[in-house]
Each structure stands twice: as C-alpha cells, then as structure tokens.
Amino acid sequence: MTLLRVENLSRSFGGIKAIDDLSLTIRPGPIHSIIGPNGAGKTTLFNLISGIYKPGGGRIVLEDADITGHAIWRLAELGLARTFQNLQIFFNMSAIENVMVGMHLKSDSRFITSLFRTPGIVKGDQDKREEAIRLLEFVDLGDYLDADTDSMPYGALKRLEIARALATQPRIIMLDEPAAGLNPAETVAIDGLIQKISENGITVILVEHDMRLVMGVSEHIFVLEGGRMLAEGTVADIRNNPDVVAAYLGESGRDR
Amino acid sequence: MSPLNMPGRNGLLALIATIMVLPLMLPNAFYFDIVILIGLNSIVCIGLNLLIGYAGQISLGHAGFFGIGAYFSAILTSTYGWPATAAMVVGAVVVGLLSFIIARPIMKLQGHYLAMGTLGLGVIITIVLTQESDLTGGPDGMPVPGFSIFGWEPYGETVWYWIIAAVLVATVWLSLNLIASPVGRALRAVHGSEIAAETLGVNVVKYKVLVFVLSAIIASLAGSLFAHYTGFITPDTSGFIHSIQLVTMVVLGGMASTFGAVAGAAILTILPQLLTVFHDYEHLVFGAVLIGTMIFMRRGLVPTLADLFNGRQK
C-alpha cells in the first residue's frame, strides 16, 4: 500500500544537486523519519513534496494522483500538511486564530457574507473556535488560547504549528525538526505528541536531528546523504547499517 | 445573533459618539471642511489598511484609484450629464476591472519591486489624467458639479458632514467584520507568513488580488465623493504625493488597526493645516515629524499608545 510516492526526484541550486534522483515510498499509517547529516537535502525534499520548490525532474504521486507542480494550497485540500524548521507562525494573530486559519478550507470564505458578518459566519466561527480549542488542548496549549503569539515561549510555538497543521485535517503531516531548539523535557513532550498524532491515523513524516526522538518513534527511517538515499529500513536496520554509522560518525573518510 | 455583537463594537460605538458630538465643537464651515476631509481620507485608509496592515502588501499608487474615481465622477456628470450615482458606480467598476487586471502581475512582486510597480502605476494614471486635457482639464484641473441622489442635492459642509460620517461608519463596520471573518484571517495569515498560509490551503494570490481590488474600489468611491464635495479636482489628487500621504496615514496611525487608519488620517489631515502657521518651515517640520514618529513609534501611533495604556502585558 502506498500513500505517497516520490519517483526519481531531482533539484539543484546553482549547479549543486540538493536532491539527486531520489525515490521513496510512504505507506499509510506508520511514522516515517528522514535523517541525514546537514546539507543532505532533507528540508529540500520537504519543500519539494509540499510544492514550495518545483522539482528539476521526477514525480511526486499522492495515492495515484500526480501532484508534481500543483499549487501549494491545493495540496492542503488533498490532505498534505507540514510544519517548518524556521517557525512560520502568524505573529500578527492570536494562538487560536492561527489554528483557525488551518480550517480555512472548511470555512465560509465568501467575501460578501464575510463583509456583512452573516449569522452563518458567526456560527461557523463559533464552531471553528471550539474545534481550535480542542486542537490546542490536544497539543497541550490549553493555557494559550487567546495568547498573543508574540509572547509565547518557543516550545509552545512549535506545538502551535503542529496544531495548526492538524487543523487542516491532513492525511499526511510532515514535521520539519519539531524538536530543534527544545530542551530535553520539551523534546520528550513532542515525542509523545507525535505518537498521539500517529495513533489518530495520520501518517507522520519526520525530519529530525535528535536521534533519541527519531529512534524512539520511527517505524521506518530514510537516511539521506548528498541528496541521495543512503539507506532505509527499520530502526534496527539503520542502526546496524555500517554506511550510516560511517556517515554520521565520520569514519568513512579515514578508512577509505 | 445581534448585529451589534461584533468585534470592535465598543470602538465603533465610540466612533459614532464622537461623530455625534463633534459638530457641537466645530466653530465654522472651515472646521467642518477639515473633518470631512478627515472622513474621506479615513475611508481610503481603512481600505488601504486592509492591503498594507492586514495583508502586508505595500501600495504607493492608491491615489491613482482615488483619482480615477474622482475624474470619472467629474467627467461623466459635468461633460456627459450623467447622474452622480451612476458616474460613481461606473468609476468604481472601471477601477475594479483595472485593479483586477493589474493585480495578478503586480501582486507577484515583493518588497521594493512591489513598491516600484504600484508607484509606477500611480504615476502613469496621473500622467494620463494630466495629458488628456480635453477630458480632464489638464494639470489645472476641472470643476465638478455637486452630488445628487434621487433629485436631492446635498449642499453645504454640515450636510456633507453627515453623509461622509455615515459612509465612514459603514466602512469601519464592514472592515471590522471582514477582518474578523475567515477571509480576514486568511488575509492576516498572508501577512504573517505567505508560505505557511499557502500550505494551510489559503490561495494566497486570490486573497492578495481580492484585497487589492477591494481597497482600490474603496479608494475610487472615496474619490468620487471627494470630487463632488470639493467641487474642483486636479490630477494631484491621483499623484505620487497623495499616495504617499495615504500610506503614511496608515502607517502613522498604526498598521493592522482600523481605528489607527482613522487616527492617522485625522492627524495627517490636520497637521498641514496647523503647520501653515510655520509658513516657510512647513515642510521641514512635517518631514521631521514623519521621521521622528516612524523611528520612535514604529508600530504606529494607536497601537503604541494603546500599549502604553495597557502597560503591555508581555
């Protein structure tokens, strides 16, 4: 069973191949992780899948539908959501409004009704607000409902991004370094949250440097190096793969 | 659901109260005139604020739309004898179409390129209005007949005061509604982070185009009213300087604050009148005030002062 398929994907920046003829398959359900040293192309891969970059070659297929080159906002409709390595919070809005933007596709976004604030809009907003509260509580941000995002701590903002992505009711959520910049306690909380998301039937694709987190939650790991697939498999496969150990611990160069 | 159960209700009520009380404090028609201009500028600025403050897109050419509205009203009523309301609507429709056509390519631009693009658009509009002098009277402008609706011709500053006040209140009400709606949230999201908004399913281009067209139409309508009220217009109404004044009103009052737009319009309409006292030093003082406010109150007057009052709970 395949949910998302990346076929022979390539993308270069200024002559340097960031992603080089890469193929991979995501099955529905389990938590997938993408790891690799800095500059291996992980974030580029995310940006390609979520439509922010246009690929130089290859295809991206979501459940047999070719989504290569789709408008980014249409991907949300198809059930693809993501968070960002560098926070992309709407700092001009409160926490709950951030989440409500995530429900945009299910809201009445007609212009005229909005201008006149029809009962439909008011009712819709009330429902969305309740739903947003539920999501914020789900990511353990119940204390921050109407908070100014400007004044929220970094760890909370990371979870807010996750809640916002969940608000689109995705089938796949791509998390780009959710633990970066967090202290160990916060990292453990994220760990739990990722599992909770997965238990709700959402397929998680994770890019993360924190190996304890990755090894703890992942069912399938892809290891990238230099834009290519170095290895893939279960946690055990990866741990015992000499190429991976070499890439990470840097003995490869010495032995060759 | 009561129609008054809306975001910004207290502010709106206070605005209405101010409008009711203000006439008692205005000694003569000259002061009414200034307040009417404040009202008209406020209306344009509320629209522009949707674009700049909420959607985060700058425009240095909005006076162009104001000017088109003004000239359509002027030409269609005086030269072709149209009813004022029809002229106003046609002006707004033309501006709507023009801004819609131009919005897609122009809203693709970022930062300074967007500033240049909108500036260029405004300048071209001014040049057309200046050069087509057979229609527009050229750089020296043209007179505009009074407004009339269903045979009624409002005349005199006090009557206009109430007309503009009503339009202003309606604009504030609609603007507050819009901002609090899903459309408004989408706009604000575009400002917060285009890329994040897009990944959440917001069609960023569509919303940018929408708000650009909306703010242009508002400017056009205000331009029409201005033309009929003031009775004489020149291409300066569409000029670069006027565009800059409008943007400055929005930024000075406080971006992303509907009442900030009103406050900014009020201050920058009154300031030059006060500065005529300084005669020769007028520009010097005005420039210094602009620089100073922007450095020390970067977020604009109303949000900064509001924070001072609130003690900014961070």
Add this chain to the structure above:
Amino acid sequence: MSADFLQFLFSGITVGATYALVGLGFSIIYNASHVINFAQGEFVMLGGMATVFFYGAGLPMPLAMAMAVAMTIFIGMALEKFAVEPAKGASIVTLIIITIGASIFLRGLAEVLWGRNFHSLPPISGSDPINIGGALVLPQSLWVVGGTIVIVITLAWFFNRTMTGKAMVASASNPLAARLVGINLKFILLLSFALSAMLGSIAGILIAPISLAYPGVGIMLGLKGFCAAILGGMGNPMGAVLAGLIVGISEALTAGYISSAYKDAVAFIIILAVLFLRPNGLFSTGGTERV
C-alpha cells in the same frame, strides 16, 4: 541617421546620464543597507541649489561646486546617522516612509535656506552649441555625459581596486562574512550614504545649468532614478547605469517621434512591463528564496 534622431539621442543620453547617477546612488545604498533611499533625488536638488548659492555668495565656481558636494555628503551622512540607523530592523514600509520623510525634510531645508524659487546656474563652458552630425549639442550636455563617464569609471576602479571599495562589495554580497573578516558595517553604511550623496550632488551640479535649480527638482529625478535602479536589478550598480540611459533615450525618442505628452510615463511603462515579465529586474540573476 537623421539629424533629428541624433538630436533626440543626445537629449536622451544627457537626461539618461542623470538618471544613471541617481540610480547608482540608489543601488549603492541598497547594497549596503537594503534601504531604498527615497531622498536620493533630494541630493541632486541640494547639489544644484547649494552651488547656485555658494556661487551667488561670491565663491569661485569650482570652490562653490566643491562646497556643495561637501555639504551634500555631510547631509547624506547625517541622514544615515539620525534617520536610517536608528530605524534599523524596521519594516520596508516604515523605512520607505522614513526616507520619504527625509526627502520632505530636505526639501523644506532647501526652502528655508534658499527659498522656493527657480535659479539658474551658468554652464561650465559657455552655451554655444556644438554641431555633431547635424544635431546641436550644448557643451553642458557633454559635461553631463563626460562627468557621468568619469564617475562610472572612477566608481568601477573604487569597487575593484581599492580596499575600501572591495570591502563595500564584500559587505553587500555577504554581510555576515564581511563582519567576520573585520569590516565595520556601520562604517560601510555611512560611507554608502556619503557616496550616494556625492553622486547625487554631482548630478545636480551638472544638470542645473540645463534644468534650473529649485527645491522640487529632485522629485521626478528621484523617481526616474529609482526606475533605473529597479530596472537594472536592485543592487546592481552597472545595471542601474545602463537602465538609466535606456530610460533617458526612450523618453527622448518618445517625445520626438510619438508624443511629448507621455514622455514622463515612458520610464514607468517600461518598468511595469519589465517587472511583469521579470519580477526581479532586467539584469538580475534570479535567486531562489529559501524557507
């Protein structure tokens, strides 16, 4: 080539050279600070006006010009120190309004110092036109074009051959790395304003005998110079020079062959057309934004 065409061409090159100098000024400041200095046109105005008045006060012409340039440089640096630097980190809109505020302020300053009227400046070397291929060219036009060529060559030398110039190029290309090799970015910023003010004032002095000097002379010149800077690709000085000439020549040809009424619109029509096709300017090598 007909004499008329040559006449239009020379006329266009003369104005275009001024746009080029103003555009260069925009580019230099943009490179150092990512600020669009809307007061750039005011440097042009100050150069012309100050020369008129130093000259009128009895100074010999070369000294009056030198004083005017020095004064404009000083004002440019003050502008950086007191208006741009304190606003560090502000949004683009805020910075635009600050520099527009500065341009109004400088115009006001000129009005207070020297009044609001038009003034003429005698041409540097007489006003007997020179016949070139049937077209008549004023010696002052040659000064403008020659001055621009000298300035462009000098600047190229400065940026490519001197340590300080290289430091400016380096700071523009990578501010972080520039700091790490010990370049003081504040100094570079100040220098860029000084340099831009110098360019503007020289342009003002050269053009004043042709266009007259008055407080409002900088507005259109500033906008057209901005056009040139954008057209050339923001932060690409040589692109700005080329674009300035393109704009100037297009204007003159339009006025000559199509309609003088829409001469001023030419620059903006070109810029809109170019931006719609190439959102990053004519001579830019488009980069990809990283998320």
Add this chain to the structure above:
Amino acid sequence: MLLDVKGLDCHYGRIQAISNIDINVDDGELVALVGANGAGKTTLLKALSGILPASTGTITFNGHDISRVSSDKRVRLGIIQVPEGRQVFAPMTVEDNLVVGGYTRSQTERDETLDQVYEMFPVLKDRRHSAAGTLSGGQQQMLAISRALMARPRLLFLDEPSMGLSPLLVDEVFETVQKLRDGGTTILLVEQNAYMALAIADRGYVLEAGSIVLADSGEKLIANDRVKQAYLGL
C-alpha cells in the same frame, strides 16, 4: 590561557540558545566542540566572534575582557571565524576574497600572507581570477579557510568545515586543519563529524541543548558512550 569563557548565556531571537558555557582554549591547542544539530554550536561561535551579543558571562582573550568588544575589533585582535557554509563573497574573484580577508592588515602583511596562502593552496592561485561562486564546494571551503588566514589569526574558529563535502574532500579539510595546528595556529573546531574532529583534537567539549555536558581529551571522548548516544540515539 588564550581564550577563557565563563558563564556565557546567549539568546537567539526567542530561544535561549546557549546557557552557562564555560570553555577555554590554550595557546597552540586544537580544541573540538561537538554536538548534534541545534545543540548551539554555531550560536556559541557567533557569540565568541561578536556577531551575537552575549546576554551574560565573560569572554577573556589573552587576558583582556572582550565580552563587549565589537566583531571588527575582535578580528583586529586576531580572533577569526570561518563561518558555517563557507560564506564566500560569491561574485568577487578568489583573489579579492583573500584580499578582503586581510582587510584589517597592512598592505605588506597582506601581500606576504597571500603568497603563503597560495603556496599552501595552489588551486586557489590557479583560479585566482575566477568568481568565488564558481568554485566547487571543497575549493570554497579552502578559500574560506584561506580568507580567514589572511587576517593572521591568533585563534581560529572553524564552523563545520566538512559540511556538505564528499568524503575525499572531508579528508583534505581535516588534513588542512592539522597542518594549520602544526603550524602553530590555535584552533577551535566545531564539527558534526564528531569522531574525526575528536580524533585530531587535543581536547574536546560536547554540547547538548545549549550546555556543555562533557569535557575531556579527544581520545577519551571518542570512547564515551554518551557521545555515541548523542549521535545515533544508541
């Protein structure tokens, strides 16, 4: 003690990136600083170079407190950083990159060092008129290091010099680092490639979530379980 850092805290935007850092580097030493991505390594270097202001704590260099000294003055004192990702001046020529590297030095010093650098990296001499942006990744790394050498460092910070390079080039970079150390340059090396860095270092520090968690000699750290764990989650 050439560099002595005590109780250093630093904020990066809204994140407290590093807290209570104590490290020191002796004259002539090669010290490695290792840690996972996001652990705060780059932030620490930026604080030491004066790019980021330190919130609290002191940085002493050669006996002088430089905590509040600006970045350009630190360069003049001889503290030079080779930034992560090379950061060459892409549109400028290789030679101009190097010349600007010697911005704080006199003309004669510059000419002298330039000759030395060209001797050390002949490939840079061959390509001295090419734009830096056209060099390969490895060559750019050499250029970035050379540019720093042009400033005649007393203390050299190297931020992830092996990042994004092929194994062969990684070797070359590490050989260069060793050569520099042997030539008497004091080096603080920040690396993700932990084993390689620790293998050539005299001493090492392990940074985790913004704090120093281990400090020991290079060999001992290589053998340490916690190091392995940090890298592979073992």
Add this chain to the structure above:
Amino acid sequence: MKPGLFRHLTIAAAAITMAVGVSNSDAKAADPIKIGSFLAVTGGASFLGDPEKKTLEMYVNKINADGGVIGRKLELILYDDQGNPANTVPFVKRLINDDKVDILLAGSTTGSTMAAIPFVEKAGIPFISFGGAGVITSPVKKWVFKTPHTDTLAVQKIFTDMKARGISKVGLLSGSGGFDKSCRKQVQTLAPGSGMTVVADETHGKGDTDMTPQITKIKGTAGVQAFMYCGFGAATSIVAKNYKQLGASMPHYQTHGSASKSFIKNAEGGAEGVRLPAAALVVVDALPASHPQKKVAGAYKAMYESKTGDSISSFGGHAYDGLMIAVEAIKRAGSTDKAKVLAEIEKTSNFIGADGIYNLSASDHLGLDEASFVMVEVRNGDWKMLK
C-alpha cells in the same frame, strides 16, 4: 473581543478633538476690511506671485498709514498656493469660511483662479483675479473680475506684428497649464481670420526641463516661418534657451506671460530677439510724456523699485490695479457690503492703472482695451519698445 480596541478609538477621537479644538472664535464683524488673497508666491509661477504679493503688502501698508479706507484699516490675509490649483481650493475655503474676507484680490495663475471661481460664485464675494487667460471673464461671471490683459489681446497683437513682417506660417509650442491651453486655443481660433496657419502644434508637460525634442520637431516642419510659445514661468526661459541652443533663427514670439526680467535672466542670452506684447508699464521710461499711463505707472515703478530693490514687472501692476479698483469701489460704496461693492466695481470707468485704462461694466469684467498693450523685443538683456 480583543481588548484595546476601545482605547484605539478613544485615542483617535482625542487626536481629532485636540487638533480641532485649537480653534478660534468667529471673527468680529467690524474693524478692519479683510482682503483675502492666494498667490503663487513660490514655485514655478513665483515670478507672478512674488511681485503681486510685494505690491499688495506695500500698498496696504501705505493706505493704512494714510488712514485707511472709509475709516477702517485694511487687513491682508494671504496664502501661498504655489500656483497649484490643488492647493488653491482649501485656501479659498479657508478665506471664505474661516477668515471671512470681504473681498478677494488673488489668483496669480489662470488655473488657481478657475479653481476658485465655483466657491467664490457660491459664496458671493467680489473677486479680482490676476490670472491671464480670457476664460476668466469670458463668459462673464457675476463676482469675478480680472486686471491683466487677456491672451486674446496678446495673440491679436502678435499676429498683427507677424503680418507686418510677412509671416503667415507659425510653429506653436505650448505648455499644459490653464493659461497655456487658453492661449493655444486663441491661436487656433484667431489664426484663420488673421491669415495665419499653424503648421506645427506641440505641447510640453508641466515642470518639463528640456523642450529640445519639441522644438527640433517644429524647426523641422516644412514651411514654418516663425516660432511662437504659449506659456509662462520657468518654462519660458527654458524654451528660449533651448531654442537658441538648437540654433534656430526664425522670429521667436512669446506672450505677456514672459514679461518679466527673470525671463531674460534665466534664459541666459536665449531671450535675445524674442518679441512679446507687454503692458506699457514694462517700458514706462520709454513712454512719451503725453501717454496717459505715464504718471501712474511711473509712480508705481518708482515706489516698487525703491521699496523692494527688484526691477519692475507687469505682474505687480496687475495687483496694483486690482487693489486700487477695489479700494475705489469700497470708498464709493461706503461699506464692505458685498453686493454694493460689486455694483461699484462694475461702475469703474476710465480708471487709469499701471496696466492700462479700465472701463468696467456688468457685461465687461475686464475693461481693458488694446491701447495699453505694446510690442517689445529683448535687446541687450532689456526690453525695447517697438513702434
């Protein structure tokens, strides 16, 4: 609801009321006679506004020193509209509504005057304009007068001169301001009747600084015998300069809009040989002693030049005549009642001013004839009267 919105509004309201609160009470009805004025004191048309302002100030002071008019002092309230009609409108409203002036002596340019007319007509205040174009008083507007010669007179005068030199094909360049356009229209209208053909018709924009392309085109037009420019302000000098720069040698005509020393000065030699119609005032020294205006114009010239140190222009004369006509009318009316003053102004007859001799009536709000217009040519940097 988000807190703070109410505060936002209170602040906004406070800002409005504060600024508006700096108001003054209604002006007292009695006391000085208020003369309202808006002039192009600075800017491109300042060569008009500056002498007008100086003249008004000088003579208001003089009249006050001599005891005022009908026992009341004159008070001059003057704003600088820089000759820009967009600035004029608010000033006119301010003069009418806030300053409550009794009479308006204002409007350096045709554009400003035309902008002011609708408001003046509505408010019903006597308004003597210093604007040049004929459209100001033709058709007649109830409350509006003007003192300067019209473009119609000027064009007629120029055509007469051209015909005398055997010229019949004219290349025309005009600006885009109100006077410029009105003048261009007069040229087109009057040409056929005078046996003239306009073979080239070019325009330039407001604030243009280089007219060589247009002049090149006109020069290159087949059959053109003379060059004529309709416009005023800095452009007049630039046109003259460019014209000479292009080595053009056919006769060069401009209008009375150029009748100022600054035209000659700023043209830097380019004005040499330019012919234009001007008020007799400009060449008052050359007038024969028998000329009716010699005394008035001579006295005005002497006073203006000694008080200001500037040389005379015909524009100051427009203001002088306007002020004097108004003062005489108020004296005759014995009050500042606007309708009475209007009626008295219309009764002005055989009034000898600096500009000419005025005979106003309900159907003629200009009242000047051609006699006071003379043709002058620039020679050796000064005006030379042509016979």
